[in-house]
């Protein structure tokens with residue numbers, strides 16, 4: 001009987017395995033502690049008849065020795081692993097520090113600002129929470145112009161929870177900065193107005209309730225539409241490549257007269273027509289025009305002495321053209337998998 005027990009334990013012990021030091025200690029207790037299975041066999045040994053003592057004694061000793069050896073062997077392996085993990089090599093070259101990336105909208109905005117700064121434009125900024133006067137009134141919007149309608153403009157409640165007619169609103173374009181500059185500076189004026197704007201639109205891949213614009217304003221004596229065209233042609237070539245062509249289509253804005261929308265030759269197909277430009281070879285990138293004399297007068301600038309041009313573009317739109325970002329929501333979700341792609345820009 002005792003012989004069978006010894007043999008079966010011997011088979012078990014040879015295959016002892018443990019995943020960590022705790023498991024190994026549990027095994028040592030199981031076999032070798034005072035109440036362990038091998039110790040129990042030694043207790044049984046006392047009752048073994050004298051003629052079997054020699055053989056069984058030897059077997060028992062061998063079992064205990066093998067168990068101890070196996071456990072020690074495993075213990076040494078764990079200790080060696082731990083020592084390796086604890087080892088600090090202070091001379092090792094450090095891993096490169098993961099640098100943050102620039103937001104694509106910031107990259108594009110800065111590129112636009114940089115291009116215009118080379119022809120004398122400086123940056124002007126203004127508040128995002130604005131009044132009706134600077135966003136619409138001084139820009140020749142009629143009092144009932146639909147752009148003010150709740151569908152487009154976010155109005156700010158003066159008292160929380162109380163909806164009263166209010167003239168405080170979130171700016172819907174950065175032309176408001178232009179009115180602020182015109183009322184506080186004397187011509188010549190040559191400013192760029194980058195910033196965030198808000199419109200009450202349902203959020204989708206193609207529209208968002210906020211986006212970014214860069215608008216430009218140049219006022220001086222004898223500023224002409226040809227000056228506007230030259231400045232925009234220069235910008236388009238710098239931004240999209242020397243082969244880029246532009247075309248101006250008549251349009252309407254309350255604050256410019258005449259007004260135009262500008263297309264560039266599609267920078268994907270080069271103007272031959274593709275799905276991006278819907279086969280036309282052209283893509284629209286901005287609105288522009290000659291500042292309406294009414295706007296100049298409303299801002300205290302003599303429209304007989306001065307004239308000027310203005311233009312405005314969406315930064316998201318330009319970014320889409322440069323980097324093919326098709327879903328506007330990516331710009332504000334801050335998903336690092338998206339942002340990291342601009343690491344090398």
Ligand code: PHE
Nearest residue numbers: 173175287288289310311312
């Ligand atoms: N403010 C216009 C817009 O938000 C853009 C624009 C600016 C058009 C200046 C003409 C001149 O759509």
